[in-house]
Amino acid sequence: MSAITNHMPTSELQALDAAHHMHPFTQGSGLAAKGARVITRAKGVWLTDSEGNEILDGMAGLWCVNIGYGRDELAEVAARQMKELPYYNTFFQTTHVPAIALAQKIAELAPGDLNNVFFAGSGSEANDTNIRMVRTYWEEKGKPEKTVIISRWNAYHGSSMGSGSLGGMVGMHAQGGMPIPGIHHIGQPNWWAEGGDMSPEDFGLMRAQELEAAIKELGENKVAAFIAEPIQGAGGVIVPPATYWPEIQRICDKYEILLIADEVICGFGRTGNWFGSQTVDIRPDIMTIAKGLSSGYQPIGGSVVSDEVASVIAGTEFNHGYTYSGHPVASAVALENLRILEEEKIVDQVRDVTGPYLKGKWEALADHPLVGEAKIVGMMASIALTPDKASRAPFAADAGTAGFICRERCFANNLVMRHVGDRMIISPPLVISETEIDTLIERARTALSETLDSLEEKGLMVKPS
Numbered sequence: 001m002s003a004i005t006n007h008m009p010t011s012e013l014q015a016l017d018a019a020h021h022m023h024p025f026t027q028g029s030g031l032a033a034k035g036a037r038v039i040t041r042a043k044g045v046w047l048t049d050s051e052g053n054e055i056l057d058g059m060a061g062l063w064c065v066n067i068g069y070g071r072d073e074l075a076e077v078a079a080r081q082m083k084e085l086p087y088y089n090t091f092f093q094t095t096h097v098p099a100i101a102l103a104q105k106i107a108e109l110a111p112g113d114l115n116n117v118f119f120a121g122s123g124s125e126a127n128d129t130n131i132r133m134v135r136t137y138w139e140e141k142g143k144p145e146k147t148v149i150i151s152r153w154n155a156y157h158g159s160s161m162g163s164g165s166l167g168g169m170v171g172m173h174a175q176g177g178m179p180i181p182g183i184h185h186i187g188q189p190n191w192w193a194e195g196g197d198m199s200p201e202d203f204g205l206m207r208a209q210e211l212e213a214a215i216k217e218l219g220e221n222k223v224a225a226f227i228a229e230p231i232q233g234a235g236g237v238i239v240p241p242a243t244y245w246p247e248i249q250r251i252c253d254k255y256e257i258l259l260i261a262d263e264v265i266c267g268f269g270r271t272g273n274w275f276g277s278q279t280v281d282i283r284p285d286i287m288t289i290a291k292g293l294s295s296g297y298q299p300i301g302g303s304v305v306s307d308e309v310a311s312v313i314a315g316t317e318f319n320h321g322y323t324y325s326g327h328p329v330a331s332a333v334a335l336e337n338l339r340i341l342e343e344e345k346i347v348d349q350v351r352d353v354t355g356p357y358l359k360g361k362w363e364a365l366a367d368h369p370l371v372g373e374a375k376i377v378g379m380m381a382s383i384a385l386t387p388d389k390a391s392r393a394p395f396a397a398d399a400g401t402a403g404f405i406c407r408e409r410c411f412a413n414n415l416v417m418r419h420v421g422d423r424m425i426i427s428p429p430l431v432i433s434e435t436e437i438d439t440l441i442e443r444a445r446t447a448l449s450e451t452l453d454s455l456e457e458k459g460l461m462v463k464p465s
């Protein structure tokens with residue numbers, strides 16, 4: 001009994017994949033022509049593909065494998081839990097030990113009075129829960145007209161109808177009838193792309209004040225909540241100017257609206273604290289969690305809710321839940337993941353040792369002729385590619401042209417680095433060592449130089465006139 005190691009040749013796997021497997025966020029026909037890369041094994045920060053290449057995973061899967069791959073403890077806990085109680089639900093006045101233990105542990109780790117957990121199977125599901133929960137909250141408080149949720153352009157909150165509508169990805173909104181009614185988007189604090197001649201500080205303040213303007217425009221009595229990632233992830237690891245979050249917190253305090261921090265990426269050590277809310281110093285009423293909660297070993301997410309909101313919700317029957325809310329195997333695995341993060345002091349390590357080490361090397365990438373700004377918080381980082389640093393100019397090509405080339409050069413150098421438009425981003429496993437960070441940076445530099453050559457060949461390294 002083991003993983004499938006004696007597999008078919010890569011070309012046959014790719015042909016079957018193309019014939020039957022529909023990929024998320026992918027143009028299927030393009031991928032079918034090219035053939036997907038087949039990942040077969042992983043250990044620590046290293047992936048192995050079906051051709052035997054060893055690839056440094058600079059993205060921790062999809063921002064989730066915080067403790068790294070190949071931790072047997074999680075496999076053993078999963079097997080034990082499956083034998084003891086593989087499934088039971090938590091709908092009809094029943095509960096089980098793994099869900100109880102995990103909720104208690106999350107309440108202990110979460111800041112302030114965020115002591116209550118509503119479980120989901122993913123971050124998307126948890127944000128759908130949040131939409132219904134904040135509206136139910138205001139209904140129970142006798143203010144049923146408070147329904148609008150304010151979010152931001154270029155935010156990512158998931159891919160279901162609700163969470164995709166909360167998100168501010170215009171490419172997603174263009175397909176399938178999103179956003180749903182009752183969601184309002186304001187600008188993002190992306191100084192590099194949108195700050196113009198303003199200082200980052202002034203721009204951060206201005207973008208935060210768009211929240212206040214939106215509340216006034218919509219009517220304070222209509223707005224239920226504001227949702228945001230402490231640091232935008234899928235939008236390109238956008239680190240807001242220091243002025244942004246204090247102003248957002250001030251506005252949330254002044255008007256009667258709930259603050260939802262989407263911690264799906266930032267949570268569980270990614271920013272050097274247990275939660276991104278601690279790093280940016282905010283006091284959310286609800287936190288969305290998923291990804292690093294289980295290090296991706298099992299699908300699980302949830303909403304971590306303040307005592308005040310939870311006590312109001314407890315006054316009614318909340319007609320909402322998922323078959324797999326608090327799934328016992330997923331909960332047991334998440335609990336073991338949190339034990340490892342805590343006992344091995346992995347979050348402290350990110351804050352005090354490997355995070356600062358990566359920061360020094362990452363920020364030095366700004367010396368490269370292709371790189372404008374280099375941003376990093378904990379173990380999430382981005383660089384902006386540009387033909388002209390001084391003017392922060394975009395390339396004279398479709399957005400993402402340079403980023404795509406760079407991602408391909410990274411792949412060719414056995415490094416997974418993702419591109420969002422012409423920003424390159426990383427989010428490695430939190431257990432990455434200093435030696436592995438050196439390798440990551442070395443490969444990134446090689447890929448950047450190869451990308452620069454390619455862009456020069458294409459005549460794209462031109463400064464705007």
Ligand SMILES: *Cc1c(COP(=O)(O)O)cnc(C)c1O
Pocket residue numbers: 063121122123124125127156157158159229233234262263264265290291301
């Ligand atoms: C990934 C992500 C989600 C969605 O989580 P899924 O588990 O993919 O549904 C929500 N919010 C943020 C910030 C994310 O990065």
